[in-house]
Amino acid sequence: TGTKKLEELEEFPCHCPICSKFSPKEIKKFEDNLRIELLAKHNLYLSFSELRTIRQAIREGNLWELVEQRIRTHPNLVKAASLIKKNKPFFEIYEKEYKNHGRLYACTESVDRPLIYRYEQKIINDYRPPKEAKYLIILPELDVKGKTSPTVNNWLDIINNNQPLQRKDIHLVFYSIIYGIIPYELIDTFPMGQYESLDSSSINDVFYQNSIKNSEAFLKINSNNYKKCVLLIPEFYINQFNESTQFPNKQ
Structure with a gap:
């Protein structure tokens, strides 16, 4: 090139x-x-x-993946791509609602994709927690997304069979480094349940800062809906290979 x-x-x-x-x-x-x-x-x-x-x-529906590949060939192209940050609402208009394949996030520029911007706007402006929910439990996304994780399945069994609290009183959400807060009922929908990201410290730091900002916005808007909020941070979890793995706590 x-x-x-x-x-x-x-x-x-x-x-x-x-x-x-x-x-x-x-x-x-x-x-x-x-x-x-x-x-x-x-x-x-x-x-x-x-x-x-x-x-x-x-x-x-892979144009953004192609753009991110092409801009790596020259620093000026990376600078040009930064203009997307200032025009996310415009690009979001032309972004498809659904696609045939999951999304791939492989560079820091991925955080500015219109698809992520759309989700950020909808979860803040359109989503409303269940009215009967009194307690918010935030589960971390592990090596396998959502309910397909062995450890998450175990947590769900404990929560669903909990005696002191009724299930309807509990609002379950996931914390994703890509999307921020993902309600349990949306975890299998596109694109939140269909994506892969590169495990890189530089990429993760960019997405982490963005997801924390979005999560804080969600909690600020909906804080009056809950009596208590619990963030589950395990020391270890069982990965997809049935191996005990240390959870990478973010300081």
Whole structure:
């Protein structure tokens, strides 16, 4: 990717018909007019190929993943992508409600995706906790999302079979480093129940700060709905491989 001088290349990284047919050494020997013509054809092949890639990404709902891949090729593209932060409401209008696949979050820029912005707005402005709920219990997301986690299933059994408190008095939510607060009844819906993220300290720090901000906003708006709020922070949990794993507490 990017621009290279012909003199810098021993072989072409491109697989277009021009680059597959000729080597850099051969093209350097051609006359200027022929060399310019071949370069122009090469650029057209790449441009049309990229257009097809973009159109397919739009059809599949993966345009933001593609953008995040492409901007890694140059620092100025990363700077340009930062403009999304200032225009989230505009981009959110054109974001699909549902997609065929889960979302992948692999870089710090992912935190500014319109899909995450949409959820942040809806959970604050549209969502209302159950009226009968008196106690809020916040469960952490573990290595496996939501109810598919062995440890979470165990917690749910304890909560559902709790004698002193009736289940209707308890409002269960999850804390997600990507989305912040996710109500239990929404944990299997798109996109909260269908995503994967890269376990990286730099990425996690960005998402952590954003999710804490969103969680604080949720609690501030709904604090009068509850008598008590409990955040469950385990020392260890059982992962998907039935192994005891230390919980990564965030200080």
